[in-house]
Amino acid sequence: MEVVIRPTEADAVRLTAAILADDLRKNPEMVFGLATGATMEAVYAELTRLHREEGLDFSTAKTFNLDEYIGLPADDKNSYRYYMNKHLFNNINIKMANTHLPNGMTDDIKGEGARYEAAIKAAGGVDLQLLGIGQDGHIGFNEPLSSLASRTRDKSLTPATFRQNSIYFDPPESMPLRAFTMGVGTILDARKLVMLVTGERKADILAKAVEGPVSSMVTASAIQFHNNVTVIVDEAAASKLQGKEYYYWNFNHAPEWEKYR
Ligand code: GLP
Secondary structure: OEEEEEOOHHHHHHHHHHHHHHHHHHOOOOEEEEOOOHHHHHHHHHHHHHHHHHOOOOOOOEEEEOEEEOOOOOOOOOOHHHHHHHHOHHHOOOOHHHEEOOOOOOOOHHHHHHHHHHHHHHOOOOOEEEEOOOOOOOOOOOOOOOOOOOOOEEEEOOHHHHHHHHHHOOOHHHOOOEEEEOOHHHHHOOOOEEEEEOOHHHHHHHHHHHHOOOEOOEHHHHHHHOOOEEEEEEHHHHOOOOOHHHHHHHHHHOHHHHHHO
16 A cells, blocks of 8 residues: 655545556546545546646446445436546536446345446446545445445445535435445456545544554555555644554655655
8 A cells, every 4th residue: 555645635635546547547447446535536627637737538337336225216426427527527528427426225135235336347447546535534435344245235324425425415314324336346446546535533533454464354454455556644633643654755756656745
């Protein structure tokens, strides 16, 4: 795992988007795993800018999102399909048929996970999975105690997640209490993981996930098992990390980071 600390949120966002863009330029048929949440909005704005101003071409890319609320239709402004269309898909030249999220309106809740897994497999697997982290340490919606071998399935959300996400709902109580999410095992199958974490409020959970013991109580800690992980953070989120000196040192000296310095 590599941790990269950038001075500000804007720098961390730009680096994250630059890594996605570089991979897409190298492989126009990239399969991206995508994430939602407030943190990612700026990443999608930057990818949109790169598309409009630098011609970044998404025409043969495919995407699979991590998760979706159960019971929200695509036109509900709190569904993750709505979020993705608004913040990214409507603004770039991706083919909508190549964008995938779990179907929150399916009649077959128990079958949806297997269907989604099969679609990921048919696309050749995820090349780069973008990740955020929830206040309770979740990746996707893999809440505490999710098996570290879990696959895409329906999951009951925690009170902590309800508190974090219900602010976007009107009234807050209308937030669904269940969601589909890729499993931790599904996420670990991606060929590369890029996690973006910004802001002081994430400092404690970030330190647990990155430097703490691997535990299903903090499902983000499972990324320690993956052999190609970059965690990009701003100074505020990095404030509780023990290895800061090394992380700065590595970014400032390692040849693979030269073009991003
Ligand atoms: C939701 C998503 C997660 C995301 C998290 C972070 O819970 N299911 O995938 O990491 O939000 O949200 P934010 O960026 O708003 O802090």
